[in-house]
Amino acid sequence: MDLARLKEIEKKLLWLACWTIHNANHLREKTDGLKVGGHQASSASMVSIMTALYFHSLRPQDRVAVKPHASPVFHAIQYLMGNQTRERLENFRGYGGAQSYPSRTKDVDDVDFSTGSVGLGVAITAFTSMVQDYIAAKPWAKTRAEGRMIALVGDAELDEGNVYEALQEGWKHGLRNTWWIIDYNRQSLDGVVREGLARRIESIFGAFGWDVVRLKYGALQRAAFDEPGGEALKRWIDDCPNALYSALTFQGGAAWRKRLQDDIGDQGKVSALIGRRSDAELQELMTNLGGHCLETLTDAFARIDHDRPVAFVAYTIKGWNTPLAGHKDNHSGLMTPAQMDAFKQQMGVRDGREWDLDHGLDAFLKEVPFFREGRRRHSAGRLATPGPVFLDDRELSTQAGFGKILDALAKSGSSLADRIVTTSPDVTVSTNLGPWVNRRGLFAREEIADTFRDERVPSAQKWRFDRQGQHIELGIAEMNLFLLLGAAGLSHSLFGERLLPVGTLYDPFIARGLDALNYACYQDARFLLAATPSGVTLAPEGGAHQSVGTPLIGMAQDGLASFEPAYLDELSIVMDWAFDYMQRDGKADRDENTWLRDETGGSVYLRLSTRALEQPASRDTAEFRQGVIDGAYWLRKPGPNAEVVIAYQGVVAPEAIEAAGRIGDDRRDIGVLAVTSADRLNAGWHAAMRMRKRGQKGATSHIERLLADVPRHCTLISVTDGHPATLAWLGGVIGHRTVALGVEHFGQTGTIADLYRHFGIDADAIVAAASEIAPGRPIRLAGQVA
Template sequence: MSMRKELDMLHEIERKLLWLSCWTIHNANHLREKSDGLKVGGHQASSASMVSIMTALYFHVLRPEDRVAVKPHASPVFHAIQYLAGNQTRAKLEAFRGYGGAQSYPSRTKDIDDVDFSTGSVGLGVGITAFAAMIQDYLDAKGWRGGRPKGRMIALVGDAELDEGNVYEALQEGWKHDLRNTWWVIDYNRQSLDGVVREGLSDRIEAIFGAFGWDVVILKYGALQRAAFAEPGGEALRDWIDTCPNALYSALTYQGGAAWRKRLNADLGGNAKALALVERRSDDALQALMCNLGGHCLESLIEVFEGIDHDRPVAFVAYTIKGWATPLAGHKDNHSGLMTPDQMAEFQAAMKIRAGHEWEPAEGLGISAETLDRAVRESAFFARGTRRFEASTLPVPDLPAPADRAISTQAGFGKILDVLAKGDAALAARIVTTSPDVTVSTNLGPWVNRRGLFARDEIADTFRDERVPSAQKWRFSTNGQHIELGIAEMNLFLLLGAAGLSHSLFGERLLPIGTLYDPFIARGLDALNYACYQDARFLLVATPSGVTLAPEGGAHQSISSPLIGLAQDGIAAFEPAYVDELAIIMAWAFDYMQRNGEGDPDERTWLRDETGGSVYLRLSTRTLDQPQGRAGADFAGGVIDGAYWLREPGPNCEVVIAYQGTVAPEALEAAGLIGEDRRDIGVLAVTSADRLNAGWTAALRARKRGNAGAMSHIERLLARLPRHCLLVTVIDGHPATLAWLGSVQGHRTVPLGVEHFGQTGTIADLYRHHGIDAAAIVSAVAELTPGRNPARRFAVVG
């Protein structure tokens, strides 16, 4: 097919995508029945500005190995593309933004489309493409991709999206790692939700991206404009366009050809040739000329995309008009605006769409449905069908717990990983670790010393070469298995998200492990949620945690992170107290990260473990004396299910102390003190409030649905307790993490934990201050179960 004929075909597809995206939104808001009468939403104008760019990419430029993160507000265009390709259904388009319909923003887990990266929280879909490119390089350097061509990791970016700080964090990290094969196509429509962007943004974009080693391509003028500039007076027209304020350009676009003529005649009055250029065109032709920006010219788009003959990162600044070719074009309120029914009727007539034929792929086009379908399916990007890969699972070797009599869980993590590093297990070769400049202080040092740091080019350890003594062997090479990051938690979670999708994006299994300080999970929480939403698989090790990090003060003490673990979907949260528990959890985690089964719950726990997911470990630097000789399936099962009896309650148990994490010594000490004058004291070791809670609520739902025998792990554990038994829960974190345990069987509960910022001090000082030491536990029991040797009670507490 000649280029002219292909351009004609692409214009037909472009027209259809514009119509389908606008109609999908209109149908959701004005035609579909709504019981609540509320606006459904959608972004007709934001979709329109991307139609030409996405047409050029998906139907001419892209190859199957390329991966794309679509601007969130252009999701209707993406769904329309997938509809034409046979990957989306009319029923789901008709249910857009409704229950069971196509999602508001492209979703790997909720949509049936061939989505590469979920988007929605602006900026994150942009950043993850850079980290996916790094992971592609990592796999290629290992020789695991078998010489397959590298894909381009492409982000379609709104210009207002560049306000997000994580974009610039990703730029800097990409520069450090010699980023390759990354394109960011910026929809430079110069309008945001609340107005028009500041003048000169494109100059700032060019300067910033250029400073980080990106090529910057400005796509400002379309073919019609370039031809006009070549006419007599054309240079004056180009100068006028270049100096026209964004707001004025948008306003004139909305007003149309007559407004353009009036303004140009006034501003170009001293240039007879320029006035003649304007006069030669009708109002409609003048409107078409002034709206023919580079981002709406298929010929220009294809020319610049195909002109990239290198693998350096490229930022394309594509000038566009928000609401292009619709009645909303240029209006400052069009971001969340919708065409009225009258405007849609006018638009429908202009698009030559007959009533009742709105969803037909070739309706209103100058080609047959068969011709359109053939053109779409023969496009290189769609020729092989959907592009989700699978990777084989790796067996998990034995992970023995460290034999130390006294050790912290953080140190235990480092030792367990070091055992893997020493061995030759296939699983160890697929582990890739990363950390935001806290590698050594989170005990990844031994792993890195043995396995090395990854870089595209070898970098020697200068300190070692200069014979400067150091415990760290910091050598970079393509053999390394640790990717060192700067201090940016958003980048950590974006890298974990990209690495944790490697099996699906690239067909190669990776087992990513990321470490950071537990308090700073909150700094990257949006990106963590984003990674989980995509069903990325990784092990997150957050340490040190809680007010146990006493000398560091309140800014470095985490309070709410156990609640994050409890509430965050897609990740199983654990907080072991002892390293034998930790070894069991880590072995389970490496298997869990690789699962991809059905969502049927295990009727023993009512957890959907076969689906797999990510895992979060909340660890501590506090050294604890370790219990010895614990083993067996029952113990391991309790650890993984979320809790086990550290001290079995008797038949007449009066008090149970339930703890999670590093407060185990306080719980045991308090149990010993209370047991001097009370019978049958129980101590419940909770390793995962998250899994206990998930199993309990799932069992409750099962019983509501008629399965009367459904019972969760925590219900079985607490069912043996008499009704009068008092529960005292304690955690170095927010007390709400365990407070719900009293609702399981209706036991009176005293939740102890940390609710306010800490301060500097010793662990004993802070535990006493926050009321989570042994004395506080004893006091809580004494106050709620009076009449038991008050002299002893006051002696202990006082």
């Protein structure tokens, strides 16, 4: 190990990180007067750890999630290695500049995992390690060296509950090759952490089978402990409250001297130990914690010669080696221009050379193992989809249909089926994944026998676990589901192997894992999410298990195409399209049919139901298939004199069709619009409007074409088992009056008929809405006097 070179790099990174933030806040022109921010102190506490890792201990196959507030250090590392530009650093936290927090999709440098929502970047490393094990067990996988999945963790991130959910799940699955390096600087946004937290952290990790490595003392401190009086100094350090240690660090060497002399000075050995050091040397000694000692860090990392998960508790100083070190308010604090001038002198940087890379380290940097092979993002080829798997059931729910389609794929033996990996948070059977699991098995690195089967206990489920299994069973934690989907959905980029992850959960509990869902989409992970049962249609369960707002989540979530098919043929078409869509990685050119950027691909969300519907006769035409994917088709096209069009989404289809038949006796040319994706219709409409503003006058979306010939005096009645806003916007497309029916309140228990009537989404409610409409006159709502 070239310790001298590492110390040069450490100093350079500390300077670049602090200067990047200073430039953004004090030197770059600001038009809005707002503080830019950037966390100089949180960056400083990580500099030594990241130097030791990136320039000594990491290998190209290792993957790292950098704590959000250390992003300036990460960008400085990449700048040093030629993977980041000065222009982007100068525009840090600006439009088009280096991102506030490391981002796979928005940064140009080599980001392994996006971070930002604290705790999630930590936990995804555990699930990525599980995905690595899954891939390595498969006969189709190329042989690759196993990488370590490493999280650089702020100690305050350990307040996040999802971290502990991940710990338990990792224990269940025999987690390997995972390092969490905890930046134990003992300061959070608003204060100093509670005393004794380190011991609690260590005991928790130990309970889940992790090795725990405490990096508390640096080499200088350990050497001082060996001097006469050193044992007393060590005891004082161990007993010193966190807040006092931070305060003395900020005050400096003279304050340390006075406090130590007052507390343990005896005019003998201890006094001599203290007296042999100048104030500057005493400050260096007392801040030489394990997390700031390159020798200690590199030795600790090198000693790990096994694949068990490891938690390194690295004691650090927040704001280390800067004027902010130790101050209570340093989390979002910034060095003043005067402090920066002094810091610049301390770092030996000349005016006008602040971004300089003339450091004499080129030969050393070329040989750094982690960077030697260049960028570490892989790719994987696309797998052909077999075409829609059409079912011949005359009456079935979309939830059951989903299970049968997957079962048919399992039987097919296709390459695509071999790359599907399913997962569910303890609702495998109740979301109809049972048939798939029976055929393809559950995954475990070590075989687990099906004891019930061996003991001849009758069961519909074949719960065998082995390396060839294609279902990963999770406990009841939706955050873990989305983190696993996110990790598996990046397998093509992280490991060069294509996986097609499919996750199922109860639709209302999307909200419990929404942060992790958003996180997975932000990273551009690719997966298929089947959420079922949905809406108040799950009648007897009551409000806690009935989802109202999830259609709006599907519409609002970037990177996620949301569908709510009513019928099996629609579901079959969407699933086949989804498996292809998940693999796309094309340019951002828009499809002029919808004005959506479908070639870029993404993830897919299916909102399914337990309500069995009578299925329509065969209607497999190219036009029908395209309409299903684009988001809507005419189930009954309106005539030229139409007064009412009923637009429905999902399992309220029978109510819409019944109402149309009843209304048809009194209203002319009634139309019925089957909406399969309010999300894609709405997104295409907005995209087309943007393109017209940019000069493409002929840009017309799918929903605009569908409604173009509907007379202006016609009223749209929209209905869905979800929030009415899901379809209420349809009236704004051309300018039709709209009555939006849906569910706005927590559900009730009862039958489907009871609840549809209660919430006004049954056929009677649709008919009543139509009966109050007269062409050319305002809609008269219930209770109004004519």
